[in-house]
Amino acid sequence: MSMKSQKKLLSIYGQDTSKANIALDTNLIHTLLIEANKYIGTKHKMSGLTKKGIDCSGLICVSFKELGLELPHSANGQAFYGESVLDIDSLQKGDLVFFTATYKSNHYITHVGIYLNEGMFIHTSSSKGVILTNLLVSSYWKPKFVFAKRLFG
Numbered sequence: 001m002s003m004k005s006q007k008k009l010l011s012i013y014g015q016d017t018s019k020a021n022i023a024l025d026t027n028l029i030h031t032l033l034i035e036a037n038k039y040i041g042t043k044h045k046m047s048g049l050t051k052k053g054i055d056c057s058g059l060i061c062v063s064f065k066e067l068g069l070e071l072p073h074s075a076n077g078q079a080f081y082g083e084s085v086l087d088i089d090s091l092q093k094g095d096l097v098f099f100t101a102t103y104k105s106n107h108y109i110t111h112v113g114i115y116l117n118e119g120m121f122i123h124t125s126s127s128k129g130v131i132l133t134n135l136l137v138s139s140y141w142k143p144k145f146v147f148a149k150r151l152f153g
Contacts, residue, residue: 013079013098013109013147028067029094029152036063036114036122039130049073056112056124060096063114075099076107082149088135088142091115095148097123097135102144115148 036059038051045053049062057075064071071078079098085091092115099111103126113123119136135141 013084025152032063032067032094033114033116033122035066036130039063039124040122040132041129042124043129044124044126047073054124054130059122059124059130060112060114074107075112076109078112079109079147079149082151085148085150088145088148091135091148092150093117094152095150097121097148098146099141099144100146109146111144 039054039059039062042051042054044055046055047058048054049058054062057071057073057078060075060078061071061073071081075098078096082096085095091097095115097113097115098109099113100108102111111123113121113133115121115135116132119134120132121135122130122132124130125133133141135145
């Protein structure tokens with residue numbers, strides 16, 4: 001994605017002061033990732049929020065809820081929170097990674113996951129359920145990456 005396109009998107013999804021930014025410390029990030037990993041293998045279900053079926057933004061919702069924090073149940077809505085990270089090489093553990101054009105939608109942001117480390121992120125695949133994927137080598141996910149949001153200090 002070009003820098004011009006990213007800047008245009010950040011005018012929409014950038015630091016909107018009407019949205020609360022959440023400050024996660026290292027211990028909370030660790031807890032967040034443990035919670036998200038409990039869902040590995042759970043099948044995909046649009047609008048799902050349970051281990052019987054979950055969607056990408058639902059995985060984020062339930063993981064943050066365990067920390068006592070609430071986020072919207074939509075990838076597009078979650079994209080308004082946190083500090084923007086544009087460079088894929090600058091991702092850190094716990095960053096929310098956002099993607100576009102993963103399915104037909106009126107929203108530009110259509111998918112979200114949580115960055116782990118060394119290119120890996122956890123997310124819900126429509127065909128495989130909750131899985132780990134290497135963003136840096138994926139011919140599907142890497143071109144659809146838009147930006148990340150850092151919700152910790």
